Amino acid sequence: MRFDNIIIGGGLSGLIAAVVSQRAGKKTAIISAGQSALHFWSGSFEFLGNIDGNMVIDHPLMEAERLPDSHPYKKIGIPHTAELLSKVAPLLQEAGIKVKGSLERNHYRLTPMGFLKPAWLTLDEYFMADHPSQIEGKKYAIVNIAGYIDFYPNFLRNGLDKHGASCTISAIDIPQLAPLRKSTTEMRATNMSRFLRNDAVDSLAKEINMASRGADEAIVPAVLGMFSDEPVRRLRNQIDRPVNFIATTPASVPGVRCQLSLRDYFIRLGGTFIPGDTVKKGVFDGQRLKRVYTVNFGDMPIEADNFVICTGSFFGHGLIANIDRIYEPIFGLDLNETGDRTKWYDKDFFSPQPYMGTGVTTDSEFRPSLNGHTIENLYATGALLAGFNALKEGSGAGITLATALHAASKICS
Amino acid sequence: MENTPRKEYDVIIIGGGATGAGTARDCALRGLKTILAERLDFTAGATGRNHGLLHSGARYAHTDPESASECIKENIILKRIARHCVEETSGLFVTLPEDDLNYQDALVNDCFKAGIHVDVLDPKEAVKIEPAVNPDIIGAVKVPDGSIDPFRLTTANVLDARMHGADIITYHEVIGFEKSGNSITGVRLRNHHNGEETVIHGKVTINAAGIWGHHIAKLAGVNINMYPAKGALLIFGHRVNNMVLNRCRKPGDADILVPADTISIIGTTSTRIPFDEIDHMEVTPEEVDLLLREGEKLSPALAYTRVLRAYAGVRPLVADDSDPTGRSISRGIVCLDHAKRDGLEGFITITGGKLITYRLMAEEATNLACKKLNINKPCETAEIPLPGSEPDSKDEERRAHIIELSTEQKAAEGRHGSWTGKIESRSDSDDALVCECEQVSVAEVNYAINELHVHNLINLRRRTRLGMGTCQGELCACRGAGLLDKHDNCSDRSLKDLASFMEERWHGMYPVCWGETLCEVQFTSWLYQGVMGLGDSHL
Numbered sequence: 001m002r003f004d005n006i007i008i009g010g011g012l013s014g015l016i017a018a019v020v021s022q023r024a025g026k027k028t029a030i031i032s033a034g035q036s037a038l039h040f041w042s043g044s045f046e047f048l049g050n051i052d053g054n055m056v057i058d059h060p061l062m063e064a065e066r067l068p069d070s071h072p073y074k075k076i077g078i079p080h081t082a083e084l085l086s087k088v089a090p091l092l093q094e095a096g097i098k099v100k101g102s103l104e105r106n107h108y109r110l111t112p113m114g115f116l117k118p119a120w121l122t123l124d125e126y127f128m129a130d131h132p133s134q135i136e137g138k139k140y141a142i143v144n145i146a147g148y149i150d151f152y153p154n155f156l157r158n159g160l161d162k163h164g165a166s167c168t169i170s171a172i173d174i175p176q177l178a179p180l181r182k183s184t185t186e187m188r189a190t191n192m193s194r195f196l197r198n199d200a201v202d203s204l205a206k207e208i209n210m211a212s213r214g215a216d217e218a219i220v221p222a223v224l225g226m227f228s229d230e231p232v233r234r235l236r237n238q239i240d241r242p243v244n245f246i247a248t249t250p251a252s253v254p255g256v257r258c259q260l261s262l263r264d265y266f267i268r269l270g271g272t273f274i275p276g277d278t279v280k281k282g283v284f285d286g287q288r289l290k291r292v293y294t295v296n297f298g299d300m301p302i303e304a305d306n307f308v309i310c311t312g313s314f315f316g317h318g319l320i321a322n323i324d325r326i327y328e329p330i331f332g333l334d335l336n337e338t339g340d341r342t343k344w345y346d347k348d349f350f351s352p353q354p355y356m357g358t359g360v361t362t363d364s365e366f367r368p369s370l371n372g373h374t375i376e377n378l379y380a381t382g383a384l385l386a387g388f389n390a391l392k393e394g395s396g397a398g399i400t401l402a403t404a405l406h407a408a409s410k411i412c413s
Numbered sequence: 414m415e416n417t418p419r420k421e422y423d424v425i426i427i428g429g430g431a432t433g434a435g436t437a438r439d440c441a442l443r444g445l446k447t448i449l450a451e452r453l454d455f456t457a458g459a460t461g462r463n464h465g466l467l468h469s470g471a472r473y474a475h476t477d478p479e480s481a482s483e484c485i486k487e488n489i490i491l492k493r494i495a496r497h498c499v500e501e502t503s504g505l506f507v508t509l510p511e512d513d514l515n516y517q518d519a520l521v522n523d524c525f526k527a528g529i530h531v532d533v534l535d536p537k538e539a540v541k542i543e544p545a546v547n548p549d550i551i552g553a554v555k556v557p558d559g560s561i562d563p564f565r566l567t568t569a570n571v572l573d574a575r576m577h578g579a580d581i582i583t584y585h586e587v588i589g590f591e592k593s594g595n596s597i598t599g600v601r602l603r604n605h606h607n608g609e610e611t612v613i614h615g616k617v618t619i620n621a622a623g624i625w626g627h628h629i630a631k632l633a634g635v636n637i638n639m640y641p642a643k644g645a646l647l648i649f650g651h652r653v654n655n656m657v658l659n660r661c662r663k664p665g666d667a668d669i670l671v672p673a674d675t676i677s678i679i680g681t682t683s684t685r686i687p688f689d690e691i692d693h694m695e696v697t698p699e700e701v702d703l704l705l706r707e708g709e710k711l712s713p714a715l716a717y718t719r720v721l722r723a724y725a726g727v728r729p730l731v732a733d734d735s736d737p738t739g740r741s742i743s744r745g746i747v748c749l750d751h752a753k754r755d756g757l758e759g760f761i762t763i764t765g766g767k768l769i770t771y772r773l774m775a776e777e778a779t780n781l782a783c784k785k786l787n788i789n790k791p792c793e794t795a796e797i798p799l800p801g802s803e804p805d806s807k808d809e810e811r812r813a814h815i816i817e818l819s820t821e822q823k824a825a826e827g828r829h830g831s832w833t834g835k836i837e838s839r840s841d842s843d844d845a846l847v848c849e850c851e852q853v854s855v856a857e858v859n860y861a862i863n864e865l866h867v868h869n870l871i872n873l874r875r876r877t878r879l880g881m882g883t884c885q886g887e888l889c890a891c892r893g894a895g896l897l898d899k900h901d902n903c904s905d906r907s908l909k910d911l912a913s914f915m916e917e918r919w920h921g922m923y924p925v926c927w928g929e930t931l932c933e934v935q936f937t938s939w940l941y942q943g944v945m946g947l948g949d950s951h952l
Binding site: 037040041042050111112113114115116117146147149150152154155157158181182184185187247249250313314315317320321322323341342344345347348349350353355356391396 | 695698705819821840841842844845846847849854855888891892894895896898899902904905907908912915916918919920923926927928931932933935936938939940942943944945946947948949
């Protein structure tokens with residue numbers, strides 16, 4: 001099989017790079033094992049949320065200048081990063097994903113535990129506030145679905161009350177959810193979303209309307225719309241006040257929706273999506289990667305001019321740690337870390353963990369190397385990259401998207 | 414569900430491990446007005462951090478035949494009175510090619526002398542009945558080992574004590590003693606929930622605080638030479654072996670692999686540590702490497718089994734009073750009458766021993782207390798089954814019916830035995846699973862919160878196994894926190910407790926932070942710190 005560009009990894013990074021590549025007229029394929037961090041999404045993308053222990057709200061681009069030169073944002077250059085990232089919202093819009101926000105200033109999202117955290121772009125249906133003062137004096141009705149234990153009204157109320165709001169808590173039920181209750185493990189977000197369609201949405205709307213009477217806004221768990229946002233729109237149209245959603249513990253229904261939307265957009269553009277497959281090895285000619293072999297295609301090679309590897313960090317198995325070394329499992333790419341496992345972690349769970357910064361080292365064009373030799377036509381993006389702690393910085397999505405768009409521009413020229 | 418302490422007791426018991434709980438049970442069964450005070454939570458000490466091995470005694474048959482006889486007697490008693498806490502797995506003592514096969518003959522002989530029934534097997538037969546064992550073994554002896562769950566065991570003792578009138582209080586630490594002349598008349602307690610101090614009076618006080626009993630004795634004005642001996646162990650992600658596997662050689666490090674429920678535990682080590690480390694122990698990389706290396710000799714499959722977590726417990730080694738140098742360690746149970754030993758009336762220390770001789774230790778301490786109180790009642794703890802282990806006249810019917818039970822009902826029965834019926838499930842919502850790895854329902858969580866002295870997630874974990882499965886709290890801890898908060902109604906405290914719980918889980922995971930454990934931990938961090946926003950100090 002032959003393509004112009006092959007994207008290894010079907011997460012946010014891979015999908016965005018692939019969409020841009022296919023849109024530019026390049027015959028593009030994604031090889032994906034199947035998982036994506038989007039399935040556990042908070043509902044927001046972060047550019048930069050925290051620097052030197054301080055929360056970033058105003059002037060995130062200016063604050064980003066303070067990052068070390070080795071940081072992906074600085075390698076690309078802050079102005080160029082801003083330019084690349086300005087393409088994200090319109091691109092998502094084309095895939096049917098509506099987000100709100102700006103690079104000029106972070107807004108706040110409300111976490112499931114009632115904390116306010118900075119965000120760059122947030123999915124349209126989620127709760128967001130430009131400033132905590134917007135919460136002061138507001139009356140919120142926090143409405144849960146009875147028996148759903150992955151949503152925490154008490155913690156949400158606790159957080160909102162601290163900013164001067166007043167909240168009521170209630171739980172509602174609709175008969176269409178009765179089949180789910182029969183099993184002990186079925187009241188989970190993804191299952192509920194399958195039942196909350198059509199007339200069930202109308203029943204839900206009626207209940208939420210009643211439960212939120214007298215409030216300025218209703219706050220509900222994000223369990224609607226795994227395959228499209230139609231149930232969300234249908235619900236909101238029938239409720240007399242704004243309804244905003246809060247992320248739930250895994251899986252994220254809007255996150256799955258987002259990933260499927262991007263995948264379907266890629267396929268609509270003519271892209272080839274190869275799911276449930278893993279690249280086993282690559283064959284090189286000098287410093288160029290010529291072709292790859294996958295588990296499912298066996299000895300049938302897949303060739304391309306350019307490759308992008310976005311296989312994620314440990315959790316996505318983009319990186320693997322044995323008891324005595326860390327390695328990149330597909331090509332054995334050079335990493336910034338190998339041996340001493342006592343240096344991979346900090347004993348305090350909430351402190352920055354060194355392993356978060358482990359990853360593939362790259363040149364100024366984000367091309368990785370094998371035994372010190374740069375691979376000319378391979379680009380690495382996203383969480384697989386070395387040298388930053390995206391969790392502590394609040395930069396996961398920004399790095400994923402900036403490096404993906406950067407790599408896409410390289411493989412499309 | 415904690416009573417306000419009455420003013421005057423017959424017996425005050427300090428320490429909520431197996432020994433303290435067992436003593437409270439024995440005292441209460443003999444009609445003594447009893448109170449048990451535990452500074453943290455039940456099983457917070459060595460009881461919650463040992464190997465969970467129901468010894469046959471074979472391991473001690475050569476070096477300490479008296480201990481061995483004690484062990485096998487208690488082994489048989491516990492199989493009867495603590496049925497729902499025990500798994501009768503049997504065990505094997507296996508000889509590897511590099512070990513001396515003569516040791517096996519000596520072992521068999523010594524077991525016979527100690528009253529432990531053993532069978533010598535053809536090694537090939539042993540490999541057949543236990544496929545996980547090293548196939549190269551040159552000798553195998555089958556012994557009546559088993560595994561025992563110390564959490565269930567202690568909870569059952571506490572429940573029985575309470576049912577027979579004992580008061581039980583946790584998070585109350587002894588900070589001093591009340592004396593009258595040369596007699597202990599009571600203890601001063603600090604309540605760790607609110608800092609309040611109270612005094613309770615009792616005619617006899619029993620120090621059952623394990624290694625912390627050294628400090629308790631000092632507070633009372635007596636000295637016991639104790640030495641903390643740390644033991645490290647590793648828990649594997651699934652149950653690799655079905656029978657306990659022992660190395661047939663002179664007892665050494667890491668030569669026992671115990672199956673327990675859904676996992677296997679390799680242990681242990683023995684290192685003297687200073688007293689200031691007993692509350693902050695860490696498992697070192699060297700200990701991890703040793704446990705894995707030796708464990709793989711017993712069962713090669715361990716080399717590619719996920720290591721779930723590492724933990725350490727501390728044994729109270731007691732210096733033999735008869736040795737003036739203070740360096741010779743007492744074997745077996747140590748029961749000290751401080752009146753005879755130190756001229757201090759009304760004070761007893763019960764220490765040393767092992768998990769499975771807890772009942773005998775409790776019996777000795779209670780006998781001594783009764784003597785001081787002039788009470789003549791016999792000990793019945795070896796005859797009366799613990800709550801949850803009562804024989805079921807409908808056993809046959811129940812066993813047939815068990816196939817129809819859901820996995821979560823079976824899991825709950827495994828934990829609470831015949832007392833599972835006390836878990837009230839009033840609706841489908843109550844049946845919903847909070848912890849999917851260990852199959853813990855909303856109803857069971859509520860039961861534990863209401864009936865089993867649960868104040869926080871760590872207590873909840875000990876009583877129900879929530880967070881002990883392969884996800885190590887990743888998916889269930891926040892659900893547990895949400896349910897606890899409904900009872901507690903203090904969200905700030907509940908969220909702090911959730912953060913503490915995740916820190917405690919991490920403490921056992923970072924020593925084995927590679928492979929799938931590292932994957933899960935990274936995911937957990939993104940979920941709890943990223944999505945949830947926990948641990949951001951400025952928020």
